[in-house]
Amino acid sequence: MNMKGISEQDVSFEDKFGNKGAKILKPTTEAEISEIISEADEENINVTIESGGTKRGYGGVKTAYDWTLSLSDYKGVVEHNVGDMTVTVRAGTTIADLQDFLRQHNQMVSIDPDWPDQATIGGVISSNESGCKRLKYGSARDLVIGLRVVYPNGEIIRTGAKVVKNVAGYDMNKLFIGAMGTLGVITEITMKLRPIPKYESLVQVSVPKEKSDELKTLAVSIQDSVIEPVSLELVNPSLSKKLMGREEYMLLIAFEDVEKSVHFQEEWMENHRPQGSFIEVIRQDKAREFWRTFSALAPNSLQDEQSASTQVILKIGSKNMDVFKIMKDSESISSSVSIEAHGGMGHGISQYTLTGEEAEVLKAIRELRNVAESKKGYAIGKHLPYKLRKEVGAWGEKTPSFFLFQGIKQKVDPRNTLNHQRFIGGI
Structure with missing residues (x-):
């Protein structure tokens, strides 16, 4: 060529x-x-x-x-409509660069995937990624209002629109979001934006392993209350120890709003936390620094190329309250495999990072997948060496609707x- x-x-x-x-x-x-x-x-x-x-x-x-x-090399902002709160950006733009640009206008795109300095908006949209703040802001799929896509024959099409209020025709965006680049090359993405919150904080509540049921009760109470957290993330003891030095189950409850509202919600948390639990509140720059650290914990294929041990990430989807049960069941998996896990008690998406010897990790993947499927959930591999993808499959068993995906791929x-x-x- x-x-x-x-x-x-x-x-x-x-x-x-x-x-x-x-x-x-x-x-x-x-x-x-x-x-x-x-x-x-x-x-x-x-x-x-x-x-x-x-x-x-x-x-x-x-x-x-x-x-x-x-x-x-195909990156940069194409169009930013400050008044309508939309942005059109090229696929190769990193999440961090996009957020830095929008910050000048007191706006943001409300996604928080891992590794924002390296992950690009095209990759995030193609895999429909999201982070802990999915509870309030949704996944990548919920933010996109328009795409430009190059079909395999080279034809360039536009889906959706550049305005938020668009009800004409089918929502073609969803055909390409999460399709892993199998139907076309997404070149431009138009998304709706939000104003940067005026104030934010993170409430960390932890309890010893034997009292973990109290965090589940607290999570239910929060969802039945008047407060509106941005995240309600359950963290297992291994990850909690890495983050906070406390080998306990922990809830990460984030708030983003005007200052008075945030403080009201913090007070609610203080009044309703389990008796004897540890609670810490961090605000503003410290809260943002925590999430930056959190986003860089998981491995990716850029920094895991030479790792001596086997590292994998499983994305587990389940009913929101089954997040707790699956995490508890994971404690019985081989002690020779390190499992650092967190999951959304409001939306049911969890992420498990497994580290250890290849054979033991392979066994742990199968056990976790069985646990998730027993709860009518799923476990897919977000980060697996090729050898393990061949052994266990990244996506699990074919679903009854697979023929639809296959038909669309064959057509396009x-x-x-x-x-x-x-x-x-x-x-």
Whole structure:
């Protein structure tokens, strides 16, 4: 391939995560992206897509592709409508850079994924990522109002609109959000924004292991009350010890509002916390620093390449109150595997980081998946070395609705040009 102005780089396949092309192409314009994809489709060249590269351990049973389409040089804000509180941004823009830009206008995009300095908005949208503050702000899917997408044949389409109030036609955005780049290359994302909260705090309530039921009772009380936390995150003792030096179960209850409202909610927490529990309140800069530290705890494929031990992340979805039961059941899993876990008691999404010897980690993955599925939930691999993805599968068993995904993929990308075998069921 010889396209003027497009950066090319030959690479080696000797890595632990796969999802990598023999040649990396770095376009800087949407037209170049379209040209690359259309040529690949015509020549039966398979392409993997990445931006920051933090998610190469997320899905996929294919070690190597012909090309990697990197959007790392395709970045920047395209349009920002301050009055309408919307922004259109290129896919290769990191979350941190986007938030820094919006902060100048006292606005923010309300997502809090891991590794915001490295993760890009394109990757976050393609995997439908979210963080602890999903309780109030939702997932990436809830923020998107419009996309520009390059189809496998090179055609450029627009979905949704650049205004928040849009009710015309089908919501095509949701077809591409979370599809792991298997249906098209997302080049631009238009999202609704929020004002930066005037005041924020984080209330940390912890209890010894033998009193963990009291935190579950507290979580129920919070959700039945008048207060409106941004996060209601349950943390297991291993992760609590790393964060706070206390090997106890802990709830992270965040508040973002005007100062008077935040203090009222803090007082409610003080009055309703379990007897004998430990409570600490941190505010403003200290609260923000805590969340920055929290976002960098989990491994990713950029900083885990040379790790001696096996590290994996499981994303577990369940009924919100089953988060507690699954976390308690995880205590019985092999003591030779370190498990650092947190889960949303309001939305039911949990994240488990497992570290240890490969065989023991593999066993723990299967046990955790069985626990989640016994509660009619699921466990998918967000970060798995290629070898383990082949062993246990990133997505678990095919669901009865799999034929719908398969049909859409066949219609949109019949030659399997884009991210082949990256998504559910190897599509």
